[in-house]
Amino acid sequence: MPLRHVLLALFVVAIWGFNFVVIKLSVEALPPILAAALRFFCAALPAVFFVRPPKAPWWLVAGFGLAFGFALYSFLNLSIAWGMSAGLSSLVLQSQAFFTMALAFVILGERPRRMQVIGALIAFAGIAIIATERMAATALLPLGMTLMAAVSWGLANVLTKKAGRVNAVAFTVWGALAAPIPLLGLSLWVEGPQTVLSALAGFGWREMAIIAFLAYPAxxxxxxxxxxxxxxxxxxxxxxxxxxxxxxxxLSGYLVFGETITLIEVGGGLLVIAGLIVTVIRGRASEPRVRFD
Incomplete structure (x- = not known):
């Protein structure tokens, strides 16, 4: 990958890392599934009135929205509301990288290169070290729901890849449109109409700022x-x-909530970085360069 694309990927990583802190704030301020519904409602509207639909089959756009919006954030928000810390959630969810590779192999026929597999195994060892350090304080159900969120994200990645070179903003905006109604229906069913109405009645500037960050940058x-x-x-x-x-x-969890980072977690983090370095090494010197235009 060209350096510019690597930097873009790292920029997304920074936003998504802090995203977990804001998700925790959102599920403390609002019912968790309702928070997800409001996030994707704001992400889709009013943008859909100004962004043309992507040139991709409607089922791919809707499937992406349901996988990334409905499934991923239903599982993730509930897992955080039920006890997963922001830092540990950000950790466990990254198992999506392996689910993505597995689903891409099954659905798209993509075969990862040897260095990518080795790098992923190194990074997974780092994740396992950090998880072992933090697992004692985490209930099994929230952990399992975070893993289901990871599977959902992996599916969303594969659907995005299958759509090909479509307008990324249009694909994201119109995909987001598929999520709010199912999320709202699930919120009314699981959290109850009275809880939803009470939360909406008390919706203020703090809640608005939280949802705005989740909807637009994140x-x-x-x-x-x-x-x-x-x-x-x-x-x-x-x-x-x-x-x-x-x-x-x-790091965000430590700075905002005081979640501690131990030396073992630092060591695991260094393994994650090492695995990424191995993973992004070019397997072939002839890999074509792609312009950002």
Missing amino acids: TILAGAIWSWLLGQHPTSAVAPFTLLVPITGL
């Missing part, structure tokens, strides 16, 4: 850049960058 901007990168490069070359999200997620 969903539209970062999601559009990510979709564009997936359209330019093999899935197995892009997805491993998210293995750095636990680093920014753990």
Whole structure:
């Protein structure tokens, strides 16, 4: 990947790492599934009135929205509301890189290169070290729901890749449109109409700022850049960058909530970085350069 594309991927990593802190704030301020519904409602509207639909099959756009918006954030928001810390959530969710590679192999026939597999294994060892350090304080159900969120993200990545080189902003915005109604329906069913109405009645500037960050920088901007990168490069070359999200997620959790970072976690983080370096090494010197235009 060209250096400019690597820097774009790292920019997305920084946003998504801090995103977990803001998600935790959102589920403390609002019912968790309702928070996800408001996030994607704001991400889709009013943008859909100004952005043309992407040149991709409607089922791919809707499938991406349901996988990335409905499934991922239903599982993730509930897991954080039920006890997963912001830092540990950012860590466990990055198993999506491996689900992405596996699904891309099954659905798209993409075969990761040997160095990518080795790098992923090194990074996974780092994630396992950090998870072992933090797992004792985490219930099994929230952990399992975070893993389901990771599977959902992996599916969203593969659907994005299958869509090809479409307009990334249009794909993200119109995909987001598929999520709010199912999320709102799930919120009314799980959290109850009275809880939803009470939360909406008390919606203020703090809640608005939280949802605005989740909807625009974390969903539209970062999601559009990510979709564009997936359209330019093999899935197995892009997805491993998210293995750095636990680093920014753990740091954000420490700075905002005082979540501690131990020496063992630092060691695991260094392994994650080492795995990423190995993963993005070019397997072939003839890899074509892609212009950003």
